[in-house]
Amino acid sequence: MKNKLALVKNVAALQMAYEALEGRDLGIPGMALVYGETGAGKTTGITWLVNRTRGVYVRATASWTLNAMLGRVMAELGANPMGRNAAMVDYIVQQLIEHQRPLFVDEADYLLGDARMIETLRDIHDLSGMPVMLVGMANIEKRLIHRPQLAGRISHWVEFNPADLEDARTLAETVCEVQLDDELLEKLHRDCAGSMRLMAVGLARIEALGKSNGMKTVTADAWGDRKLHLAAPRGAR
Structure with missing residues (x-):
């Protein structure tokens, strides 16, 4: 098998959404949501986009806390976790701005039950101005309705549909x-x-x-x- 990305419709939609985030007008929020059933190709598409954009990629788990989330992002930035969450947020924001790197959070469904993690991601987006892309399972968009401060910042969304x-x-x-x-x-x-x-x-x-x-x-x-x-x-x- 060739190690190549197939430019199917879902991947094309993902690319267009990210390019729209990069080129958005002043005042337009820069968060995006990618969602769909398992096996639809989300991981393959996101991996390609992360590599293409030098993005910072983290995968949420069921055991994540706010400190664990920030520590994982710090590790992906090549830094050790700090003692204070606020200090880590400041460092992450600085690094994203300085190196112009977007942030990707996979398995984002795990975050929706914790308001502090959601609000902190929102802060990172607002303070850095860099694209933040959340990746989740089918129906995550329905759960986001109950997080209006986050949902209002999502300007692009891509549903990975079954391949035709x-x-x-x-x-x-x-x-x-x-x-x-x-x-x-x-x-x-x-x-x-x-x-x-x-x-x-x-x-x-x-x-x-x-x-x-x-x-x-x-x-x-x-x-x-x-x-x-x-x-x-x-x-x-």
Whole structure:
């Protein structure tokens, strides 16, 4: 499999949202929300964007406190945690401004139950002026309604939807080192219910079959009734 990013529709929307954040007018808030079902490709897309922007990336956990969140951001900035939360906020803001680095917080669902973490992220955004991108699961946008001070600062949002057949073709052509006939591509898309993660698993298995048998193109007949994956994605038939 080729280690390349497939520029599917979700990734294109993510890129456009970030570019809009960077080029926003004075007075427009610079926070964004990325959300969607597991397997939709959020992690792959965000990893690409973090690398492209030299972003500061942290992943929230269920055990996070405000101190833990700030300490994790400090570590990503190459600094040791400080004794006072206020001092860490000042340092983080200074570093984001000085090096023009956006902040990405993955698994942001874990933050919504703690007002102090939410308010501190808002402060970091307000004081630095740098983009802050929250990444969460499907329906996180509905939970944000109850955090109006944060929701009001989100000027762009991207929902990662299940991949369509065109996206499946883009993925296959980008990462798979053998070709698929149309029938097998349609089977891949249907059996994976548009999950980018499951399609990547299926493509790896198809590629292995093709390479081991010297096939440049793997057909649906050649694939037969082999499994593409072991998961049961939502909506799979």
